[in-house]
Amino acid sequence: MKITDVKHFAVKVGFRCRFVVKVETDAGIHGLGEAGTAGRERALAGAIDHFREFLIGQDPRRIEDINQVLYRSQYFEGGTIITAAASAIDIALWDILGQHLGTPVWQLLGGATRQEVTCFADLISGEGETWAERGADLVEKGWGTIRCAPGMPDDFERLADTIYEPWESMQWTAERLRELRAAVGPGIRLAVDFHHRLSVAEAAEFCRMIDDVGLMFLEEPIRSESPDAYAALRAMTAMPFAIGEEFSGIYVFAPFIERGLCNYARLDVCNVGGFTASRKVAAMAEAHYIDVMPHNPLGPVSTAAAVHFAIATPNFALLEYNWDVRHQPEDLFPRVMHIEGDRFPIPTEPGLGVDFDEAAAADYPFEYWEPPHWRRRDGSYTNW
Numbered sequence: 001m002k003i004t005d006v007k008h009f010a011v012k013v014g015f016r017c018r019f020v021v022k023v024e025t026d027a028g029i030h031g032l033g034e035a036g037t038a039g040r041e042r043a044l045a046g047a048i049d050h051f052r053e054f055l056i057g058q059d060p061r062r063i064e065d066i067n068q069v070l071y072r073s074q075y076f077e078g079g080t081i082i083t084a085a086a087s088a089i090d091i092a093l094w095d096i097l098g099q100h101l102g103t104p105v106w107q108l109l110g111g112a113t114r115q116e117v118t119c120f121a122d123l124i125s126g127e128g129e130t131w132a133e134r135g136a137d138l139v140e141k142g143w144g145t146i147r148c149a150p151g152m153p154d155d156f157e158r159l160a161d162t163i164y165e166p167w168e169s170m171q172w173t174a175e176r177l178r179e180l181r182a183a184v185g186p187g188i189r190l191a192v193d194f195h196h197r198l199s200v201a202e203a204a205e206f207c208r209m210i211d212d213v214g215l216m217f218l219e220e221p222i223r224s225e226s227p228d229a230y231a232a233l234r235a236m237t238a239m240p241f242a243i244g245e246e247f248s249g250i251y252v253f254a255p256f257i258e259r260g261l262c263n264y265a266r267l268d269v270c271n272v273g274g275f276t277a278s279r280k281v282a283a284m285a286e287a288h289y290i291d292v293m294p295h296n297p298l299g300p301v302s303t304a305a306a307v308h309f310a311i312a313t314p315n316f317a318l319l320e321y322n323w324d325v326r327h328q329p330e331d332l333f334p335r336v337m338h339i340e341g342d343r344f345p346i347p348t349e350p351g352l353g354v355d356f357d358e359a360a361a362a363d364y365p366f367e368y369w370e371p372p373h374w375r376r377r378d379g380s381y382t383n384w
């Protein structure tokens, strides 16, 4: 079997583009992948075009070798764009292998360690004063874990340049969390994602402010380039941290896992290097009794990849899932996985079990999407 073509599609679905990769073979099988940078699709397209030059003619079953070449071949190894593009190729190769052998991808990864994949509800926005009401509604719908995202708009179509003041947000979030806890009771697991916006001091103080609420985890309260910064924060709080959705490759994860800084590894199959790198991160985490909790904010290909990975991974905790997905066009994705309550049943179809209609992509043409540029009231920049 040989690779005959590698195509990419940046399709505008919802508030930004999804970047889907299709790897074709001379066996009449094609595989699908998705890249996870959530923006900068022209850069991803350029990387895939470069990869295509040497991938055509290769045996798509040499997955580990291809992964090594994609990550290392330009001498300046890895990086966000290269690794996200390589992730999409890797996912597509596993999809091809599964179809070729007539088996779901999870079987190729070692077989089933569980029969269903439990998700957490993403997200309750930062808007309004309705966390308690919405949380109770989610619990009514069967969700057992709810992650809150202070500062985010209710509808991502309205993501905009805005003012973000950390101390105001911390105070507001602490009050909403207390109302939410009172509404849902002690049995529901709650979490908060600050999307990299706090300093070490602010994050430590927030943990103190909400100590009585009882969080399952605090996700990326600070930026995550520096393990030392997390070590400083770790010394100031016992709060479990969920870290790593933007990590590109196993080497970025290593110090966070080895130093006990990451309590839930938020690996993104579409960023970290596909299934190939995800398995290695999960193995590193397993050796430290750390669970993985995949990041999954993209489309149906990302979700399918994360579900297969979770089925085969013993130290899996929960999968992120946007419980209110509004943009899943059936003409573009005629076959997707379907969640039942707060969990996905074990997939049974060969490969990933997801379809993408290349012809329909023309109806969702690429548009430049710029992430919002958030600032403090004094004009200084902050992460969105």
Ligand SMILES: [Mg+2]
Pocket: 193, 195, 219, 220, 245
């Ligand atoms: Mg996050």
